[in-house]
Amino acid sequence: MSEQEVIYSTLRFLQSPSESQNRPKADSVQRSKNTDNKGFSLPWHLLAASLGILCLLLLVTVIVLGLKVFQHVQERHQLEEILQSLSIKCDMIKNDSYVKEQLLTNKTLEYDLLKNETLQQKKELNSGKYNYIHEKNICQRKNISMTSQNKDKPRNEFWSCCGEKCYYFSKEREKWRRCEEICRKYNSFPLKIAGEDELRFIQAQVFTEYYWIGLTYDDRKNKWKWFDNTDYSGIDSDGKTSLPSGGKCACVTATRLETMDCFSSYNCVCEKRITFHPHW
CATH class of the missing domain: 3.10.100.10 (Mannose-Binding Protein A, subunit A)
Incomplete structure (x- = not known):
């Protein structure tokens, strides 16, 4: 065998019985840790997805509430305009009613005056001042x-x-x-x-x-x-x-x-x- 040839050999160390017993335990502990880490990683993904859905629901709720509030404000504004319009019409009706009452009062006074004049004329007719029926030759063709x-x-x-x-x-x-x-x-x-x-x-x-x-x-x-x-x-x-x-x-x-x-x-x-x- 020449000098360039390399001889590989497997070295085996002799271990004490106590070390050989402890090593399998260490390996089992390491594998159990890895298994535990893999087991706990799945619930965190579910929690994140749940939080995302909850945030989306909250966002939708806020948007719906905002629309409701906006609609309520618009309706209130419309009701205020209608109320103002009705108030103006009510004032106009009151003014018209007042004017009509004044006219009615004036017409009543005029009626009373005409009534008094008519009564006076009837008295004059009855007295014979304007009684045409009994005048001489009043009925002629x-x-x-x-x-x-x-x-x-x-x-x-x-x-x-x-x-x-x-x-x-x-x-x-x-x-x-x-x-x-x-x-x-x-x-x-x-x-x-x-x-x-x-x-x-x-x-x-x-x-x-x-x-x-x-x-x-x-x-x-x-x-x-x-x-x-x-x-x-x-x-x-x-x-x-x-x-x-x-x-x-x-x-x-x-x-x-x-x-x-x-x-x-x-x-x-x-x-x-x-x-x-x-x-x-």
Whole structure:
């Protein structure tokens, strides 16, 4: 064997029995430590993941609460605006109510003044100062300048005046409902007889003709009514309200009141109240 050749040999040390016994124990302790370290490393990962999830949940909760708070602030702001608007409207209504109360007070005062003036005028009429009915030759048939509203055919018509009323006796024969249109042409209304004196004056003008008046029978209420929807309470001084049976529309003749079929054609009587006595 040459010098360059190297001889490897395994050296074995002789160990005492005590060392040989202690070494396996040390190895087992080392392996148990490594095993323990590996066992405790897994729960820390789970804890970190749990903490991350918890933080995420807290973040979501904070965001949701923030949105709720923002929404609540917005709603409160809207409610404050609505309340302010309602307060302004309430003030406006109060002002309007105050103005209306003032107007009502003024109108009440005006009404009281007019009422007093009316009572005074009635007293003067009753005393005879302006009582046209009892004046000499006050009820006469004259050609008064009263024209119809038909501008194509303006014409004067014969009107009979007595007291504060003037009467127009139409020449056209029409159904009862058409009389109101004829009277409207002359700014007047169908005749409403107030008493025996007025009835006698009308009868003296109609001669032998039949003339519709503003009186008709109301089937719903089973009573006679004037054109202005007031009840017929009779004309005679004895207060009789019955009319002859025969129709549901009333007309006047030279001697009496008659009831006829409303679709029959007769002349019409219109009346118009005047505020001054016409000059003859």
